[in-house]
Amino acid sequence: MRWRLDSRPMEASLAKAVGFERLQAMAEGMVPRGVAVVCRDPDGDVGALFAEERLAIGRAVPRRQAEFAAGRMAAREALGMLGQPPLCIPAGADRAPVWPQGFAGSISHCRGAVVAAAVRGGSHIGIDVEEAVPLEDELWDTVCTPKELEWLKAQGGLWAKVIFSAKEAVYKAQYSIAGRVLEFSEVELTLDQAGCFSARVLVDSALAVEGRFGISDDFVLSFARARRL
Template sequence: MTVAALAEIADRVRGLFPCPVAVCAEGIGASEAELWPVEAEAMRAAVPRRRAEFAAGRAVARRAIAELGLPPVAIPMQPDRSPGWPAGVAGSITHTDVLALAAVARAEVIAAIGIDAEPDEPLPSGVAEMVCRPEERAWCATMPDPARAERLIFVAKEAAYKCQYPLSRAGLEFDALSIEAAADGALVARFTLPAGPFATGDRLSGRAARCGGLVIAAFALPHRP
């Protein structure tokens, strides 16, 4: 993927958030040498492909943190496999086969971020039954390309899951969130079950976009003192 294409995707993701968020994108395989010791230890037994994805994700996360005016730091993998963000930073990382994306913000502005990206292609046969709730399947059936709409639901759920996780530490199943998608790209993720501080019926607001052959979803929770 070209530098221009990566910059276009980063710009598009940046525009999905309601307030300033630092977003960076990089091709997989470009940053193998940039793992910090604690990160390299987490990848010691990983296959080369996984190590390359991890390295690219950490590289773009550090670049995004630098855009906030903060010093570079290691971003270790926590026991639950989520990124260990430095104090005062909220962030999210996602990978596809070809690129890594990171979005970060100061925690005094945004309490939690979730992003996800997937190829803008139909969801494989049989996956929708595991991912989509009945109301989501009904909505997808009204779309011109139902299988691509199902992919959007999947990406939105992954992004919403990442957004809620730092606050709830709850490993949710797909049916614990119900996604509503609007024609203008607006997303709502509604909790169908309680999770940590979130009650049944609570909602997360986000947005989705299609760019560079990808479908991308982003959610953010504003900081509330």
């Protein structure tokens, strides 16, 4: 049997599936043992939300409702991989997800994907997904410290976007311990060739944050884990 690949929607959905498969494989390779990670289409079903979850996005535009729903579905799937039945994950007043007792996690979405990670116990994790396009030039000075800008001079392409993404993951991971709203300039990263990074939170020297990053054709993905020293 020959596959029909000549119609546009079919090509588009095929490309999407390949993109997600790669993203899922990359995510699984990045997270430590014990962390469940799920990558999905950001077009979620709002009807599948719990009533308490729906409160967070009742007045949002349809696209925002759909990405929020996709995030909750991916998060439930990740919790399911850890043996949990489908549970409500409300949003706190600060917008951070309120994970079920005994679990922690993180959610991120970008134009083409949603990613959720979940873990048992007292871990503090953060995840971030971005489209694999360079960071706009005018944002470099906001996102990067002088030392990072110096490092970027020797790099090209997507590296400023990697720094942006990794800092977003760091932010989410540290928030569940420190509850601190950070500026980009308050986090300094060191990245290595093996796809690992360490982050210094310049305003909190008692915090250690380490993570991984990955780049696929379509996405930049970052995962961070924070702990108190």
